[in-house]
Amino acid sequence: MTAKIIDGKKVAQHVRSECKLLVDQMKKLGVSPGLAVIIVGDDPASKVYVANKVNACREVGLDSKVYTFPANATDQEIESEILRLNADPKVHGILVQLPLPAHLNAKKLIASISQDKDVDGFHLYNVGSLVAGTTLFPPCTPFGVQKLLEYENIPVAGQNVVVVGASNIVGKPMALMLMQQDATVCICHAKTRDLAQFTILADILVVAAGKPNLIVPQMVRRGAVVIDVGINRLPNGQLVGDVDFEGVKEKASYITPVPGGVGPMTVSMLVHNTVQSAIRQSGLQLEV
Numbered sequence: 001m002t003a004k005i006i007d008g009k010k011v012a013q014h015v016r017s018e019c020k021l022l023v024d025q026m027k028k029l030g031v032s033p034g035l036a037v038i039i040v041g042d043d044p045a046s047k048v049y050v051a052n053k054v055n056a057c058r059e060v061g062l063d064s065k066v067y068t069f070p071a072n073a074t075d076q077e078i079e080s081e082i083l084r085l086n087a088d089p090k091v092h093g094i095l096v097q098l099p100l101p102a103h104l105n106a107k108k109l110i111a112s113i114s115q116d117k118d119v120d121g122f123h124l125y126n127v128g129s130l131v132a133g134t135t136l137f138p139p140c141t142p143f144g145v146q147k148l149l150e151y152e153n154i155p156v157a158g159q160n161v162v163v164v165g166a167s168n169i170v171g172k173p174m175a176l177m178l179m180q181q182d183a184t185v186c187i188c189h190a191k192t193r194d195l196a197q198f199t200i201l202a203d204i205l206v207v208a209a210g211k212p213n214l215i216v217p218q219m220v221r222r223g224a225v226v227i228d229v230g231i232n233r234l235p236n237g238q239l240v241g242d243v244d245f246e247g248v249k250e251k252a253s254y255i256t257p258v259p260g261g262v263g264p265m266t267v268s269m270l271v272h273n274t275v276q277s278a279i280r281q282s283g284l285q286l287e288v
């Protein structure tokens with residue numbers, strides 16, 4: 001069996017085109033949705049991510065504004081900008097690009113974002129709502145994985161899902177979202193003994209561990225769906241995921257490539273969350 005390769009770029013584009021239709025309708029009704037992005041310091045990867053977010057906003061007609069702080073900015077300076085943005089009716093989504101310089105209190109800063117504008121879904125209120133199954137803003141990367149599964153009509157209810165990686169941004173919310181859809185979920189992490197005894201049981205295997213070639217064919221059940229959230233830069237400059245793509249694609253039924261799989265979805269889901277936030281805040285009844 002050779003797996004169907006899930007085209008994340010195509011699905012991400014589909015999500016953006018739906019968002020654009022909604023933004024066009026909102027603009028006709030006098031609402032112009034807007035995203036504010038806060039970036040602190042000069043981390044090159046963060047700059048690339050923020051530029052991608054700004055471009056995606058432009059593509060669908062969302063207003064976006066980047067607030068750049070120097071690496072030595074204080075919690076107070078950033079928090080007062082966040083409070084100003086919370087009160088600005090033209091801003092429907094606010095995010096703080098992570099990681100922040102070590103002297104800053106990321107938890108406190110994220111907690112100062114209005115829960116109604118927390119389009120990253122990182123505010124504790126939204127994390128709690130995710131546990132309760134009522135969140136407004138699912139975190140963008142696991143939300144992107146969910147959309148890919150939906151788009152490919154891959155059933156989740158009753159399936160064995162193994163999530164490798166227990167981060168707050170991907171692994172934990174991913175597990176909660178799939179549990180909410182009645183999957184049987186197991187979370188593995190860096191201290192899991194004999195990872196393969198768990199991964200081999202997966203009907204759907206989601207890998208977000210940040211280790212190239214962590215998942216090799218012997219660890220994958222024939223016909224499994226394999227979603228690779230890893231993004232690793234090899235010493236030769238090549239970008240790879242956490243899965244041995246060439247080997248595993250001969251065993252899986254579906255697989256996501258890196259690049260071009262989950263990556264493009266993250267930014268599209270941010271756009272989606274921002275548009276949904278604007279619809280909610282403006283009280284408009286819109287659908288595509």
Ligand code: GUN
Pocket residue numbers: 095096097098099120140141169
């Ligand atoms: N850094 C890495 N991923 C993310 C993300 O999804 N949102 C933010 N704000 N920062 C990140």
